[in-house]
Amino acid sequence: MQSLSETDGLIMFILEIYLLFIPILGRVIATFLCSGEKEVDLAVQSAKAAFKIWRKKSGMERSRILLEAARIIRERKDEIATVETINNGKSVFEARLDIDTSWQCLEYYAGLAASMGGEHVQLPGGSFGYTRREPLGVCVGIGAWNYPFQIASWKSAPALACGNAMVFKPSPFTPVSTLLLAEIYTEAGVPPGLFNVVQGGAATGQFLCQHRDVAKVSFTGSVPTGKKIMELASKGVKPVTLELGGKSPLIIFSDCDIENAVRGAMMANFLTQGEVCCNGTRVFVQREILDKFTEEVVKQTKKIKIGDPLEEDTRMGPLINRSHLQHVLGFIEQAKNEGAKVLCGGDLCVPEDPKLKDGYYMTPCVLGNCKDGMTCVKEEIFGPVMSILSFDTEAEVLERANDTNFGLAAGVFTRDIQRAHRVVAELQAGVCYINNYNVSPVELPFGGYKMSGFGRENGRVTIEYYSQLKTICVEMGDVESVF
Numbered sequence: 172m173q174s175l176s177e178t179d180g181l182i183m184f185i186l187e188i189y190l191l192f193i194p195i196l197g198r199v200i201a202t203f204l205c206s207g208e209k210e211v212d213l214a215v216q217s218a219k220a221a222f223k224i225w226r227k228k229s230g231m232e233r234s235r236i237l238l239e240a241a242r243i244i245r246e247r248k249d250e251i252a253t254v255e256t257i258n259n260g261k262s263v264f265e266a267r268l269d270i271d272t273s274w275q276c277l278e279y280y281a282g283l284a285a286s287m288g289g290e291h292v293q294l295p296g297g298s299f300g301y302t303r304r305e306p307l308g309v310c311v312g313i314g315a316w317n318y319p320f321q322i323a324s325w326k327s328a329p330a331l332a333c334g335n336a337m338v339f340k341p342s343p344f345t346p347v348s349t350l351l352l353a354e355i356y357t358e359a360g361v362p363p364g365l366f367n368v369v370q371g372g373a374a375t376g377q378f379l380c381q382h383r384d385v386a387k388v389s390f391t392g393s394v395p396t397g398k399k400i401m402e403l404a405s406k407g408v409k410p411v412t413l414e415l416g417g418k419s420p421l422i423i424f425s426d427c428d429i430e431n432a433v434r435g436a437m438m439a440n441f442l443t444q445g446e447v448c449c450n451g452t453r454v455f456v457q458r459e460i461l462d463k464f465t466e467e468v469v470k471q472t473k474k475i476k477i478g479d480p481l482e483e484d485t486r487m488g489p490l491i492n493r494s495h496l497q498h499v500l501g502f503i504e505q506a507k508n509e510g511a512k513v514l515c516g517g518d519l520c521v522p523e524d525p526k527l528k529d530g531y532y533m534t535p536c537v538l539g540n541c542k543d544g545m546t547c548v549k550e551e552i553f554g555p556v557m558s559i560l561s562f563d564t565e566a567e568v569l570e571r572a573n574d575t576n577f578g579l580a581a582g583v584f585t586r587d588i589q590r591a592h593r594v595v596a597e598l599q600a601g602v603c604y605i606n607n608y609n610v611s612p613v614e615l616p617f618g619g620y621k622m623s624g625f626g627r628e629n630g631r632v633t634i635e636y637y638s639q640l641k642t643i644c645v646e647m648g649d650v651e652s653v654f
């Protein structure tokens with residue numbers, strides 16, 4: 172990657188050339204130029220022009236176009252999933268699930284587009300007031316590399332349904348699949364420029380957040396970047412949605428259905444090579460079942476098929492890039508030094524297929540003997556590493572589960588229905604699962620507490636994050652002046 176930057180007070184010109192590595196093979200497959208300030212401005216201006224047309228359309232008209240886009244995504248599902256797998260390294264089996272939740276999101280907001288109304292309020296003397304729910308304007312979406320197509324869909328669907336335009340910047344590690352979404356929206360009939368994609372890293376993201384014609388920023392990524400985005404957006408008093416990282420607890424009580432709890436723990440840790448924000452990586456197991464649970468989890472983890480993610484039966488592909496792989500392996504080394512026990516995995520993996528020898532593969536890892544103060548238990552690893560901790564009582568585990576700055580998700584496995592609801596009511600997390608983990612129906616809001624962010628994606632409530640409310644006060648009598 173090369174970076175040249177030049178500032179003379181009036182013109183800022185930034186040229187970055189990114190090399191696009193394919194995680195499966197560890198080879199460069201493309202290079203691309205980043206959008207500088209000028210390209211960002213062009214994208215915003217074209218979105219602004221499209222917004223003028225789009226905002227005038229009725230909800231039904233917008234709905235029809237979103238439904239058509241959803242249909243095209245369904246039709247092109249296998250192709251998009253393949254691109255996503257090449258882009259990100261996740262198994263094609265999983266990538267197809269991401270594409271499913273993407274078109275479902277478009278369908279869901281298409282369904283809501285026509286019913287976004289305000290309210291009518293009767294006032295004294297025949298006067299009345301009413302409210303209108305109006306779009307914000309040009310919204311910016313900035314995405315992480317773990318769910319590129321899904322993140323772009325989850326942001327753009329509610330934005331467009333509400334009548335906004337969107338300029339989206341994918342992560343420079345996964346720049347490709349979002350372009351397909353832009354192509355699909357265009358084919359479905361949105362005005363040209365309504366959904367634009369710009370490419371680049373931090374500098375491009377900053378230009379977007381600072382642009383005076385941008386009305387809102389919706390960001391998915393790490394906590395440190397989220398803080399910078401909030402700071403940039405605050406200069407223009409722009410609302411932000413932040414979907415940030417996590418270190419979520421999964422609490423397994425001894426009265427659970429243990430087979431389901433094991434499946435839940437696998438789902439909570441090993442999807443997309445463990446590179447999932449809401450993963451339940453702190454697995455608290457009640458002491459009575461610790462050995463049995465751990466034995467079964469280790470057995471299942473060893474069975475995960477690692478290899479070429481384009482093959483149908485692969486369930487774990489490569490991590491996103493070499494430096495991230497090393498970062499994750501570094502956490503495992505540190506965990507060992509701090510007294511955790513590697514129960515399985517945690518090593519570099521060279522798949523048998525010689526063409527994969529330079530890819531970024533590792534074996535999924537289960538760590539035992541973990542303690543609350545260990546780095547592997549406190550920090551987001553963002554890789555296939557499960558930390559198992561034991562506990563004795565409900566009160567104790569709640570205290571420990573909540574002892575984190577993050578608050579994205581949490582889970583509980585128990586057969587005791589009262590305990591299940593009592594525990595989730597106390598968990599400081601935006602998304603809680605009872606007897607399951609990492610399912611994300613688009614009908615339900617998704618987002619964090621504490622440093623995992625604010626604002627929501629999905630569900631009816633997200634309409635409020637992509638619209639603003641106008642109040643109109645109507646006088647039916649004479650003006651009563653106090654002067």
Ligand SMILES: NC(=O)c1ccc[n+]([C@@H]2O[C@H](COP(=O)([O-])OP(=O)(O)OC[C@H]3O[C@@H](n4cnc5c(N)ncnc54)[C@H](O)[C@@H]3O)[C@@H](O)[C@H]2O)c1
Pocket residue numbers: 313314315316317318340341342343371372373374375376377380391392393394395396397399400413414415416417447448449551553579619623624
């Ligand atoms: N809560 C969620 O919904 C969710 C979903 C997926 C990932 N994540 C989080 O994302 C992180 C991993 O993703 P990542 O490594 O791509 O995150 P990141 O914060 O490094 O980058 C995210 C995006 O922000 C851009 N960016 C970086 N610096 C910027 C700046 N100064 N101004 C504007 N944009 C900037 C990047 O180019 C990228 O597009 C993890 O912490 C994970 O938990 C959260």
